[in-house]
Amino acid sequence: MNKHEALVEKQKDSICNTYGRYPVNVTKAKGSRLWDLDGREYIDLLSGISVANVGHCRDDLADLMAEQARKLVMVSNLFYQEEQVECAEKLLATCGADKVFFCNSGAEANEAAIKLARRYMRTIKERDAYEIITLEGSFHGRTLATLTATGQTGPIKDGYSPLPEGFSYAPAGDIEAMTAMVSDKTAAIMIEIVQGEGGIKPLAHDYVEALAKLVKEKDILLIVDEVQSGLCRTGKWWAHQHYGITPDIFTSAKALANGLPMGAMLATDEVAKGFTPGSHATTFGGGALVSKVSSKVLDIMTDEKLADRAAELGDFFIKEALKIKDKHPGKIVSVRGLGLMLGIELGFDGNEIFAKLRDEGFILNLTKGKILRLLPALTIDRADLVSFLNTLDKAFTDMD
Template identity: 45%
Template sequence: MGESQSALFPNYGRYPLTFVKGEGSRLWDENGKEYLDLMCGLAVTNLGHAPKQVKERLKNQVDTLWHTSNLFHIPDQQKLAELLVANSCADAAFFCNSGAEANEAAIKLARRYFQKVIGKPERFEIITFHMSFHGRTLATLTATGQDKVKEGFAPLPEGFVYAPFNDAEALEKLIGDRTCAIMLEMVQGEGGVNPADPAFVKRVAELCEQHGLLLIVDEIQTGMGRTGKLFAYEHYGIEPDVFTLAKGLGSGMPIGAMLGKEKLREAFSAGSHGSTFGGNYLSTAAGVATVETILEEKLPERAAELGQYVIGELEQKLAGNPLVQQIRGLGLLIGIGLNRPAAELISELHAEGILVVSAGPNVIRLAPSLLISKEDLDRGIQAICGILAKKAGAAV
């Protein structure tokens, strides 16, 4: 059935593929064709598809209890919060259903902290960065530094100012009497897999301390071991006041989290914010099993090692290819920057049974499972380099 005949709104530009089974780094379509998954549902299935530990935990929970609401205590919600707090710089967690909701909670927390705790209601603006991506709610798409996601949604809420990424001098000039926070990604995922410069991040942290601002780090795509640390902020030697998680936190179950420092606890007093399904029995069961597996199997360290290997192989094999501008990334979040649109190349890779996705119009993004084998990575690298070599020859 075509989108024009579908009962669904046509708001997704879908690839012509329908998958019916997944296991590890493999997916199978409705015709039985096998695919090597190097995109993990947009950096979600960090443990691969249907990981045993998560599946068993979910099955046990499905047989026991699904929902009561946040008016009652949910044991795995408490356990997941304790796991995340014990392994991060945070002191408290709030659970929701998605990355956009986690970032929305961070925005609300920052504003309420200054209004209700600090007593400075005039400070409500948050500085974000060009080419950032923070979500699709009205507040988070406004926070996003890309005009394309805002088209047709005016009027947008006030309270956001945009700075050039990796430009500390320009950022400093934008801080004013209304600024309450700076919000950034350590690697801009949707913006093109752009890592933050260490000196820039250090200066951002210094500016937050100097001006009494909250530092919010969006770890929706970079968190849960993907970049070679459990959280990407750890690469930079800083401690954010707030950071957000989703994607890889639940191995495909819908869950988001906003974590913050002790001083912020008072801002989210009873009744100030909530979510009917946030932190429910099923999503937090998946979250606990996911985090335990990541920690027990030392998957951040594995992602760091494999990421270095992939980037090294791509740099070597694509050296001199006129279509390739730059290989960049952190851990197993890697971008191949091209001097042409990536869409056709991605479709050809799909036809060969290799699943990748774009990050902006000219970047091929790789975000494989943290448990992927080196043999599978080699297969993916060979296919990508083969397609790019063929296209380079045709272009000449």
Template identity: 45%
Template sequence: MNIKEKDNTYIANTYSRFPIVLTEGKGSVVFDEDGKQYIDMNTGIAVNIFGLCDDVWVEAVEKQLSALQHVSNLYYSAPDATLAEMLCERTGMKKVFFSNSGAEANECAIKAARKYAAGKKGPEYSTIITLKNSFHGRTITTLAATGQDVFHKDFLPLTDGFDYAEANNVNDLKEKVAKNKTAAIMFECVQGEGGVLPLERDFVNEIAAICQKEDILMIVDEVQTGNGRSGKLYSYMHYGVSPDIVTTAKGLGGGLPLGATMLGEKVSGVFEPGSHGSTFGGNPVCCAGAISILERIDDELLKKVCDKSKFIIDSLSGAKGVKSVTGMGLMLGIETEKDASEVISECMKNGVLVIKAKNKVRLLPALNIPDELLSKAVNVIKNACGGEKI
């Protein structure tokens, strides 16, 4: 059997894969098994912040790998403590819980919010209000948090205690808060899987005001938007709000599984030994890699992210076949006249890997993608959007 046949035979049928087998890559260039070269404009869905096999990250990971690969959370070790310190210093948050994925980071946030609200107001204050069209993960509880029926069907009953407000609709949000005994409001500043849609500034400020007034926790899901992708370290920083809990994953690990739930002042003392845990969470190798990533997400890099973002938006806005470009930083969605899948196939044929978000072509390039490669990729995308329909 070749690789595709073996995969189709033995791997659970949960992904519709593109018809190529990727074998190696460096930076923003990746090769398939036939040696065909592609410009990587999706970084493994917002994971490889500095591209494939980035030298600094590889060195940090390899060094830790040959020193201590895993010790369990029964012992202290340096990488997770150092990474937690860095995250707290850069965000003002007070404590970090490490896990292995975005879904787990969100599970932890939900547990923290419920435990805090139960202790403060009573166990009936358990509802988490999320937004319609959101995406928070695929475990039964984070599916419940995800405000999209399409992901719920086939898996009912989901975890109780979630309600969904319309994004950018303050009245609806207020209604949902009034109707429920609410522990927290949870949202992505840019709905990624929902179609790369940034929330309006006024709406986010209103969430902050409601949370403050009602003593409700604000949870921001930075799994996809986080770690420099938005042009700031975390996307909530664009809005001038101060969340109580911030979750992240994807880019933090740079290609190894790592989730983080950052707890602000209010909730910093919510957990005690036994409240929560994870065998692999805070794994030394993942954390050593993450330190090497976080160290390099500085003002200079963030400025470059904004410049590259502007270049993409300026190049594609108003181009033939492009209806709109939405998003923030290097997390952009292109609404196309053609079917997005058609554009994506055309790009792949011409050596550029992009993916879909709802009906849009989604771009999530490495934060350090060289300008020359970015320009080439944007040209291919532009031609794919504007070319004749297949």
């Protein structure tokens, strides 16, 4: 039994069986490289599913973590902490929101968004509006409320009933259907600007503009889930900035502290009035260590102009992938994405080629069985993307 097989056996005895894992273990990471227990090197095109946006295990972040770990890690939200305020100020400077609630994950950020929307409607607007309309195919998390908000069926929902009331799902892109679903019970419309788990699907500009108009007309809220698409991933700080809209609430997590668990819900001053002391809380949210790291991550993103880099590299990747599409008719249905949030939809079951790419040393994701999903670090070398594209091209040639 090699080291990998021994680890797989041991996990069976100790870890809940919730994940279909890749046949890969990871023991070390640096930049856009991963290594396994046997010393095999991989090019990481997934970065922990859009988490290590500034690259794995950077010396500047490691030094900062060590320093802060000796000063203050966390004391709870019963205390004022300058690290938390500094991080909030930096985050707010990237967007049109006015207030932040820090938490620990994407699901928790979305849970906070749903709670705030309902509470704002009840306590500030004095309306019994609680329903949240989300989009079919969306993914918003795994807590009871956020899995209910998720516009998908299957194992994510099976066996968990009764699910919370007050969620409904509209077909993405259909403004008439959405308009017909809004009622006096509607508190908010909640969207991913680019559906991630749903297969890298950016929403059309006119649809998002129409949604922004609709929420104004109906005096309801627009919540944007930027857990995967935020933090320079799509070529701007936030994907919604491509569309010229200011959501009432939006959420972030994943890359916020580049791998330390951190989430945030951001809201306008008006909507943030819906929360008052005691109405929402979390023990770890915005602790000094994660906040310090997050502030530095935001600085790195600014200093290294990572939004521009994501836009430029993403355009390059899509252009090159389209050439491969033309070269191998029928293999690729579409290449899509925004910045370095990239999807290549295959015209056939993708499991075999996905395994082959992994065997060749590339870590990425396969979603919906046929969409190769890439979320590389925004610091990735162009040469690594070229190397992936050449390997994909060769894999198609071998298939022909």
